[in-house]
Amino acid sequence: MSSTTHSSNIQASYIQLRNISQSFALNDTKVTLFEQLNLTIRQGQSYAIMGPSGAGKSSLLMLMSGLELPSSGQGVYVKDGVKGKQESSLEALRPDIGFIFQQFHLLPELTALNNVALPLKLRGDKEAISKAKVMLTKVGLQDRIHHNPNELSGGEQQRVAIARALVFEPRFIFADEPTGNLDEKSAGDIANILLNCCKDSNAALIMVTHSQVLANKAEHVFNLTHDGLTQLKGYNTKIGHLEAAC
């Protein structure tokens, strides 16, 4: 495992959902996804959300990331920085989040290196390329940096996507079925890389998954159904030893 590059003064940032409900109208009928949920996501820890299709896992992910608003309830972002703790709405979370998708969503015309450098370039980082190289090395793709996405396997593409999501050092990573498109072996490798890299970057990892294997690797596991959110695995549960890059 590689060493962390983060200072300890940002460890305590967290997202808190208070009595959150989400519903929408479909053909004049109100469809309720979930009601009165309470959840706290802490930076540096890993979370897996499981549950049947249509239970609202992706919607919960969107709410947590502040990209969608709940029908009722409140979401807050408590940021612990050099000025101490500051509470704000989830909209303020935007600069501190990154996403990983089931379909990878790399830009096909860019090489692996340029895909990873993209978020840094957007932030005007003059060392974007060198940082992207370091990140790609961390996910074990140092030999494939100049390859285009269509020249990479699914597992390799997802590794590029992980590198891209982590390279700008977000505090929270949201992953939607990150291993859903991969075979068992690749899925295992990706899961380890993902969890290790997030740990190493001191980022919270929030995954939506159907994979029990992946979920078991998270520190906290929740099951989301129409009846509510049930915690299957909590703070006292030790996670298994992870061996992979990062």
Next chain:
Amino acid sequence: MLITSRALIESRTLLERTKLAWQFYRQEYHLPQQRLLRWTQTILLIFMLALTQSSFSVQQYLTQNLQGLLGADAKISQRQPFTNQQVNDLSEQVKELVATQQIKINFSHQDSWQYISLKAVADSYPLQGELLTATSLAGNTEQSLTGPKQGEIWFDSRLFASFNLKTGDIVHIAKQEFVFTKLIKHEPDRLMAGHNVAMRAMINIADMAKLNFSENLINYRYLLALDSTQLSSLQDWQQQHLPAAQLVHKQGNHPLALFWQRTENFIGLASIILFFMAAIAIEQIALKHQNKEQYFSAVCMSLGASKSTGIVVSILKWCFSLLLLLPIALLAAAACHWLIIHYLTDNFPNLQWQWHYGLSLKTLAFISLIFALFYLPVWYSLLNSSVGKLFTSAKNTGSNFGQKLVSVAVLVIVVLAYSDNALLTMMLVGAMLVTIVLILLLSWLVLTLGEKFTQNLSGLLPFVFFMMKQRLVSKSTQILGVGLSAFLLLFTLMLMHDLGKTMSSYQRQHDGNLMVSKATNDQLSYLKNWASEHNIIIRQNKSYMQAKLIEINEQSLAEHTDKPSDSLATFSREIRMHWNNQLPSNNRLLSGTWWQADSDNWQQVSVEQEVLTDMGLSLGDELTFIISGQRYSFIITASHEFKPGNGSITFWIQIPTAAIAHIQANHYSMASLEVSEQQQPLLAELWQKFPTLRMVSLQQMTERFDNLLAMITKVISGFSMLIILLAGIVILASINAVEANEQKKNSIIMSFGFNRMTCLKLNIIEWLITAMIAAAGAIVGTYLAGLLIYKSQFSLNYQPDFVWLFVTLFIILASVTSLGIIASRKSLNSSIRQLMTE
């Protein structure tokens, strides 16, 4: 039996495929790219259908009029009197002949004057057809069996009205007295005499002799009645005995038909520009179609269908799309055709609206073929589709350079075959190619340097450069589409703007306001004295003699080339041949060497560059002219072109001064004068003295020019509207082609923690860079096209008004950027959720 069942299966399969194609066509009907494709095709269909229908109507009108209104089966004319022997020979070869003579004079009566065409006819006139006359404007029209008697003069209605005459009035021409007796309503040989708008008067041929006009100013003409068997022997006789004479017959091309053909070619060139625009639009749309159709074909194959299924369904869908456009396009084209015919009835009386079914089918077939050609890359790509592509999900984002090159080459061939003016077409195609290369080069240079130099800057600009550079191929295609549209639009608008402004101001500045196009030496010396007496400035004065080109490298003109062109049409008449020892100050030497003043070799000639190209001539070729009935040969040793700034009197054909000693011919002069408003009445005196002095006042010049300009402006305005429409479509198509990619890019950017405002800013910066590169290409392309085309094709001194040019360009690009941003709003309307659901 086996064959029958197979045919049955195949027909069933075709039916099923047709049903499938229909179903998909309906499903895709409202997709943006389908809508853009329909717009592009509809505009071109309407344009081409209306154009071909209208031109065919005019051609048919001309042919019908030639059949009934020529007044003779053939006409032979020349600038010298026919000898008695020649007339005898001629009369032996035809059934009947009638002599006429025509001269252009300045006719003055009381204090008014008018440049008129005076025709003298023999007693046996008219030969064929009806000569219609009247005694007053409102009076009854009656048929006259002969022309005017000696001492009588007839005027046409316009001349009659402009001089406020009444029957019985006495008028004078060259001090001879004539009694005005009749109004000419219709001359049967009018069309045969050529397209001429001058006011007309008619006298008896015996009176012409009394007027004592110089022989070489008169056009001697015989109207001939003959049958088709006599025509070829007459042509041979004319070639042999009167090579400088002009023989026009019913079966040949009429001057008016040639005039219309040239107008048609100009519009043809306009349609070529539209074709290029459509090609760009369809190319952009096809890129998106390609992936979609390939995906569909692969799905079909994965379900057990053959490869041909995808192709057949795609072709059937394309056919449905085209067929369903036809009713709208045909109706709109019929309406446009009606409007054009209505507009042309001023120039072509009694021209009637008529729909030519066979022609419309031919046009439709031709356009469908062109559309199919544009769409061919999509079908070609289906040949390469495979089920494997479904697994790899690799999209064909780039496009095949080879295919594009072939499409462009075919398009250029079509363009060249379509236009009769190879030089103009090549100039436009050349300017377009330079613009394309320039835009591609600029795109690469700006994006590469932009990325390199902004690397150390913060903000969104470096990111935009980085992304654009990474997507160089797709971005260049988009910039190219926008740039070419901007170039074509800007050039059209500039031509419309400058045609009026530059030409009129330039001519007034350098040429004075009175142009003498033909003055004999006596007339010129009198003119010089008269000018100095009245303090009138002669701005320019150049000598020439009249010559008729008859052979090129010992081949007749007809043998040398059968391709109609402006130059060939002019060479069918006498042209002006200028002599000098030095290259004129308003000419530029383009190839060869100009002769030395002391050179013994007088048989050298310099030919104007455009004429050289049009006629397919080169240095070293031999030109044979008839000058005053004698043959003279010259070798082309140089070519020249007009250089603006030192007066506009220039000549196509120039020979050394030394040649004058060897050629016995009358010398004439062209001159330009500046006559003030107060001095205008002095002109009446001048014309009274010399009725044959050919002068055109500024008023007359601008009137003709304004009429021409009004017609050109209407044509170009209509054309600009279509260009603007197609330019809009090209931009929308280029945005639509990359919309899915843009949407994805925006979603991904948002997944990095950015909001929509950042995406909008990126979008604006990207469109500004796109517009700036396209603008640079467009402005250089327009400048180049102006430099090439203005001078040679419109005789305009190209003095681009850069302020106007930049303001127009700014407006175009502001519209482009705004349209780009508005049209891209859908791609901004993306979300991370979409990425999750994909």
